[in-house]
Structure formats: C-alpha cells, structure tokens
Amino acid sequence: MTVAMTLETLRHSTAHVLAQAVTELYPDTILGTGPSISTGFYYDFDIKHKLTQSDLNRIENRMQEIVKRKTQFEYSVLDKQEALSLMREKNQIYKIELIEDLGAADFSFYKCGSFIDLCKGPHIKDSGEIPAFKLLSVAGAYWKGSEENKMLQRIYGTAFFNKKDLRSYLNRLEEAKKRDHRVLGRELDLFSMTEETGAGLVLWHPRGACIRDIIEGYWKKEHYKAGYELFYSPHIGLADLWKTSGHLDFYNDNMYSPVNIENHDFYIKPMNCPFHIVYYKNTNRSYRELPVRLAELGTVYRYERSGTLHGLLRVRGFTQDDAHIICTPDQVHDEILQTLKFSIDMLNVFGFDKFNIFLSTKPAEKYVGKQDQWEKAQDALKTAIETLNLPFQLDEGGGAFYGPKIDIKIEDAIGREWQCSTIQFDFNLPERFNMSYVGSDGNKKRPYMIHRALLGAIERFFGILIEHYAGKFPLWLASTQVKVLNISEHNLDYSREIVEKLKKEDIRADIDDSSEKIGYKIRLGIKQKVPYLIVTGRNEQDNNTVSVRSRDEGDLGEMTLDKFISIIKNNTVNKV
C-alpha cells in the first residue's frame, strides 16, 4: 500500500488510535465508525461506562503511549465469511452490520498492534507518525445517524502535522469562544433569553434593539429603492387560512396549538405567506400591475425541539425579513436576477463576502407543479447565479416539493455554516389559493410566486453579526457611537455641551460623567467596544477641541469638534 499522508489520512489514523486506546481501557467496547471530518475526527463507541472529561484525559494519555509504541498499521483483506467470523469473535455487532450492508465480496482491515478494524484506508505507516493531536469532547450520536437507533458515545478530536498547527487551531477555538454571541450578548447588554419568559424567546435589550432598529431601517430603505412595498400582517390567523395554505397538513409539527376565540381556532403564524397572498387576491389583478413585491419583517413562531435551541441562532420566535414576489412568466428571469443581486449586495454591506450558494432542483418523486414551470424556474435561478459570476453547488433533487430554490450560506466565526438568504419558487400556494391575474389576452392566468429572505431571520442574523464583528459593531451599527469622557467635574459643562452638539448631528453620543479617573473610563469604554471615545479636559476646554480615541485606530489626537463630526459622518455614510 502506498501511504498518502494527507491531513485526512492522518486524522483517520488518529481515530483508529483513539479506538485502540478506548478498547484497551474499556475491553467491553463495541466500535461504531470513526471518520475524519473537516475539523479533525471522531469515533463512536458503545460502552457501558459513561465517558467523562477526565476519562478523555486518560484516553489521550493512552493514545500518547500508542504513538510512542510506533506500531505498524497492517493492511489485510478478508473475504466476507472471514470478516464476519472475525467480527463475531470480537462481538463487534455494528461492524457486522456494516459488512452486511456493504455487500461486497472482500473487506479490507487495518491492524495496529492487537487492535484490528474494518476500514478501507488509507492509513499512515505506523502510530509514531502522529505528531500532534488532541481529544476535544464527548457527545451522544445515533448509530448510523438515525433517531431510531441506539445512541452511542462519540469522542471528537483533532490532529495536525505539527504542534504549531494544533496550537493555532486550539487558539482559534478559544478565539471563537470569546466571540460567542451568547457571551458577547450578555457582556454588551444586547439581548437575553430567560427561563422565566421561555426557551428560545428573545428579549432585545435597548442596545440590541437599537442595532436591530438600524438594520431594519436600512433594510426598509433599500427595499423601497428596489421596488418593494412594505406589508404588515397579524400574528395569528384563522384555522381555515392554514388549512387552505396546507400548513396544517404539512407543517403542523412546527406549529403551536390553536387558541380558541368565540368558537374559532386561531393559529400563531409560522409563516407570513398566506397573509400576503390573501392581500394579493383582495382585488382582480392585471398583468400590468405585476410584479407585486410585498416585503414584511414578519415575526413568526415555530416549535423547535428543546435540544436544538442555540442562542440567537436557533430560536422559537423570530422575525423573517420576508418578501413575496408575484409575477408573470416573462418577468421571472429579471426578478430572480434582481433578487439575487439584492441579496448579495445586502450581505456585503454587513461585511460578508464568503458565500456558499446552493441551487436545489426538482425532487425525483414528491413534487407539485408542471415540468415546464420547474424548468423555467430552475433556468432563471441558474442564469442569475451565472450572470453574477458566482460559484455554486448544484443540489440535484434537493428542492422542496413546491419549487426549486437558491440558498446562500455564510460562515460564522467558529466555521459553522448558517443559511441566510433563500430564494424559492412556490408552485403550491398559487394553486391552493387559486391566485390569478388577467393577461394581455384577457384570459386569467396563474402567476409565479417567489418567496425570499435576504438576512433570513433578524435574530439569527444578529447572532451571526455579533460573532462576525466580535462585538465590535461598525460605526453605522453601533448603539453608542461616541462616548464623551470628562477628566474632572470642572469639564462637565463643556463635556455635556459636546454631547448635545453631537446629538444634534444625529450622532449617538453618551457621556461617562462619573467621578472616576480617566483611565477607568477609558477601560470601560473599550470594554463596551464603543467606536469613538472623546476625552474632554482642561486643554480641550481651553482650546475648544476634543481628544479622540478610535477603537480601531487608536489615539487620533486633539481636533476641533467640526473635524470630528465630519469624520463620523463620513465613516457612517461609508458604513465602515
């Protein structure tokens, strides 16, 4: 066997060493599987003993020993009978299942010391070739990833070619922890979620609310520019509405129980679309009116299983930056192109420029709508992506049953991918609601409907933003843009005057008029990540100036207030 020493190989081999160590320490271990993954590797085990963090240390030490032993990885091939009997002998029921599943004639094994594992390889030459590794965590994981199956214990770890890479990876994990939006959210007093109010429900504190307001204000302004009309719909709707839309049939698991008012059931909305459609149908529509573009920051509530909740990134009540475009077949291409461009532009403004775009097409089996509709829609989506020269991945058959879609994912600080923008066709709802418009030939026609969100959900997007900026919101988004710090009581009037002047210029300014020393005030201002701190003391008062300290650029020295205001205005407009 040739040994291709890729990071993947190294990690896969390290997973074997992990399994070997665990087997040595816990002889009753039944092995699951143990692949390499993008951040390292894992191995699943069925062990009676509940693994703890301290067990991890013990296992890691044993792994170090195995590495020191420099045992060879020996390759061998067994036929099915031999493979099965070997695994039976070792009571490896999961491996037996794998052998049966694979249905091949021959099976390759790798042996390292007394440890042998079913594996297609490749592997490193011997265990001594592992230069740097670390076990990271234990977690539960279903056998074969199915909820129906038994839950095994999974150990995560990582490995690198050298200690330096490992260290920098671990540092990155530390860094990511510091950026965690849940931590920063508390430190910067942006939001909270409490046991008292309910899991997955967000309290937007004034500072967070301020930033949200700026985001939403910008969002609205841009939507008007892009030819959208704003819409508001209620939080609950009659059962019949959701029956017509199909949500009570298809989405019921995610919906909360109804409230009964005068013998009518009302459901809290999990989506905004039905309301927009009802409005569309409010009057006879002519092709001359299309496209109709309705945008709404609509707050929806969905049941999410308790174990899936995660800070702002997965919640039960959230506000979609939703819109529905209802148009004629002729308009589909233009609308999609415009929407995709809009989406990318919007994400760019918030500092995101790394995207993973997925184009999902018609599922093989369950779907609604006609073939030519799907083709036209898919063509529009693909053409738009290509026109903008964006790389994308094709997810053949990955579309929803009601239409094809584009999903845009961005990466957060910890390398997790989060879906923000989505642009999806819907062939289902126009049918169900019998939507129509009168064409130029005087006949009633069925419009195309496009459902789209650019930021996805405000809550999730805010969480991603916090991590992206590490809490250092750019000037235009910062809740407090300038904090004025007076040196002593003698400068208080002058300092307050400065604040008032800044406020008059629509600059979000605040004052720290406590009787603390300037060092303390600066420390506090830095901790709060305020973009600009202004020091006002005797010198400034005498010279009629301010001393500016920028969060990102350090001390900018003494300048006139007018000069400072123009810097702020300039940077705000440019969104830096």
Place this chain on the structure above:
RNA sequence: GCCGAUGUAGCUCAGUUGGUCAGAGCAGCUGAUUUGUAAUCAGCUGGUCGGGGGUUCGAAUCCCUCCAUCGGCUCCA
C-alpha cells in the same frame, strides 16, 4: 426529542466525607477623591444555593422529578 454534563448574588466563581457554608471578586448603591488615556479608596446592599418532592435530628451537599443551559446527535417548510 435523544445521550452526557452543568445550574450557588446582575456577572465570573469558592463552598473538603450532609453539621455557623451561605462566601469572594467584579458590577450596583453611598460617601470621600477632581483625577490626562486599560481598574482611586472606604463602607453598604444583593441569594428560599434553578423549581417541586423525598431521605435525615439536620441538605447547596444524598435520592426522585420537572425546567433551563452547555457539548453533540437528530430535525431544520
């Protein structure tokens, strides 16, 4: 929902085998200080130890249960 871990003042955490163990720092408040670029000093107020139930003469500590959070899995129209 599932597996595991965790839950002590607003925050970060101490609390040895159940018996002055309800504590510290920061924050907050009150005073003093009037300060020149990352923590001025002093005093004070904060907690049914996540909720409920149980064992015990006695529970933050042991048991049960519920809730929430964390790491994952699963799910993600």
